[in-house]
Amino acid sequence: MKLYDTKTAPNPRRTRIYLAEKGIEVPVEQVDMVAFQHKTPEYTAINPMQRMPALLLDDGTIITESIAICRYFEALHPEPALFGKTAKEQAQVEMWNRRSEIHFFANVAAVFRHLHPAMKEFEVPQIPDYAEAMRPRAIAFLELLDKELATREFVAGDFYSVADITTLCGVDFMRPSRVVMPEGLSNVKRWHAAVAARSSAKA
Amino acid sequence: MKLYDTKTAPNPRRTRIYLAEKGIEVPVEQVDMVAFQHKTPEYTAINPMQRMPALLLDDGTIITESIAICRYFEALHPEPALFGKTAKEQAQVEMWNRRSEIHFFANVAAVFRHLHPAMKEFEVPQIPDYAEAMRPRAIAFLELLDKELATREFVAGDFYSVADITTLCGVDFMRPSRVVMPEGLSNVKRWHAAVAARSSAKA
Numbered sequence: 486m487k488l489y490d491t492k493t494a495p496n497p498r499r500t501r502i503y504l505a506e507k508g509i510e511v512p513v514e515q516v517d518m519v520a521f522q523h524k525t526p527e528y529t530a531i532n533p534m535q536r537m538p539a540l541l542l543d544d545g546t547i548i549t550e551s552i553a554i555c556r557y558f559e560a561l562h563p564e565p566a567l568f569g570k571t572a573k574e575q576a577q578v579e580m581w582n583r584r585s586e587i588h589f590f591a592n593v594a595a596v597f598r599h600l601h602p603a604m605k606e607f608e609v610p611q612i613p614d615y616a617e618a619m620r621p622r623a624i625a626f627l628e629l630l631d632k633e634l635a636t637r638e639f640v641a642g643d644f645y646s647v648a649d650i651t652t653l654c655g656v657d658f659m660r661p662s663r664v665v666m667p668e669g670l671s672n673v674k675r676w677h678a679a680v681a682a683r684s685s686a687k688a
Numbered sequence: 689m690k691l692y693d694t695k696t697a698p699n700p701r702r703t704r705i706y707l708a709e710k711g712i713e714v715p716v717e718q719v720d721m722v723a724f725q726h727k728t729p730e731y732t733a734i735n736p737m738q739r740m741p742a743l744l745l746d747d748g749t750i751i752t753e754s755i756a757i758c759r760y761f762e763a764l765h766p767e768p769a770l771f772g773k774t775a776k777e778q779a780q781v782e783m784w785n786r787r788s789e790i791h792f793f794a795n796v797a798a799v800f801r802h803l804h805p806a807m808k809e810f811e812v813p814q815i816p817d818y819a820e821a822m823r824p825r826a827i828a829f830l831e832l833l834d835k836e837l838a839t840r841e842f843v844a845g846d847f848y849s850v851a852d853i854t855t856l857c858g859v860d861f862m863r864p865s866r867v868v869m870p871e872g873l874s875n876v877k878r879w880h881a882a883v884a885a886r887s888s889a890k891a
Contacts, residue, residue: 533832534787546776553782560775572763573749579756584737615818629736 488513488554489531489539491523495594495658497538498688499551502650505685507562511540518607552582555647567647574642581641581648585626590655592623597662623655623664627673634672638679645680653680691716691757692734692742694726698797698861700741701891702754705853708888710765714743721810755785758850770850777845784844784851788829793858795826800865826858826867830876837875841882848883856883 488504488511491497504511516522516537523535532539532549540548540557548554559568569575598608599616630640630652640648656677659666666674680686691707691714694700707714719725719740726738735742735752743751743760751757762771772778801811802819833843833855844851859880862869869877883889 534791540779542776546780548776548779548783550783550786553779553786556782557775557779560778572760573745573751575763576743576751576756576760577749579759580751580753583753583756588737610817610821612815612818612821614813615815618813618815 486511486543487541489516489528489537489541490514491516491518491537494518494537495590495654496536496551498654498657499647499650500538500554501688502653502685503551503555503567503647504558505688506565506567506645506650506683507558509558509562552647552651565645567645567650569641569644569646574644578641578646578648582646582651585630585640585648585652585655589623589626589630590651590658592619592626593655593658593662593664595619596623596664597658601662620664623659624667627656627667627670631670631672634676639676645683649676649680653677653686657681689714689746690744692719692731692740692744693717694719694721694740697721697740698793698857699739699754701857701860702850702853703741703757704891705856705888706754706758706770706850707761708891709770709848709853709886710761710768712761712765755850755854768848770848770853772844772847772849777847781844781849781851785849785854788833788843788851788855788858792826792829792833793854793861795822795829796858796861796865796867798822799826799867800861804865823867826862827870830859830870830873834873834875837879842879848886852879852883856880856889860884 488500490501490513492515516528518537522528523537529535531541531547534549536549538549538551538554540554542548548557556568569578596616596619598604599611600613605611634640637643639645640652656666691703693704693716695718719731721740725731726740732738734744734750737752739752741752741754741757743757745751751760759771772781799819799822801807802814803816808814837843840846842848842852843855
């Protein structure tokens, strides 16, 4: 088994934080996206979509998509449950992980990809108008989340889950994306301080 | 329990096809998106993100996001498994459902939302350049999928799953989005004919 990882990108970090929370160690090979190693024929044979991360299983199967890799380990190592336990919890984690991913994480990433000068060769064509249209949507999600976090400890409930991992990686990706955290949002800031202080956040 | 559904939108259709495949019947209330019923205070109280569908549980909990609703029922009714059975199958379904959703379904929807005249009041601002940049990516996914479907019957493996539901709804959304299915792609067309012929596809 081997995890193809990139230290500098937010999606592979989701998988690393997940593995740290579960206490699972996997041999890792770094793929340098700045050097375009994810576009080489060697890596394209592993993931034709040229995205990070990817997991090579012992039987040769490749699993891509950060959350799909997490689900593989969740099925093998159910405790601690990071996708919820009961039917309702599982649905709430899926709901909040998707809300965060679609309406926040992806919009922060859109600002980065379509506006940052360093992404000119990665996102072709860059469409700055799209970045500017998505920026307020990312902020709107945080405003919604702030109201939710007035009533509970974590993003999907009173337990830590992959929805916290996705949201943490999104918040921490705001700085390179030059998306400014608004004033206020005290519940989001309390939550962020708590999840960022977990040792898994260093992953 | 009640499902808030919209007959004309592709995401609610994913949930309806899933329920039809499982043989689960749920009381339904239609929300007319063309009449902006999803923007009313009544529906905003159900889903502040003003998106469809949503599931109201008997304890008052609201589950949104089409796939989160499916996962709720999957936990309660595991058979037939539409998210995979083994750890590897679960990871492969999640991988292909996400690949299809992110690189195909979302890109077809982007063409619809950012280019179709009927969406002018729904997607503000419309960014036609974004639509045109995403159109070839939707096609590129179908070309990749065609190679994959040369080796297996369904999107995620030799079993029907939510990855087929997502991809079917994406293909069927190409026509209103005016995304033209390329010549060739015989494996995609064989697969589409098979999944479109299932009685669940009428949902």
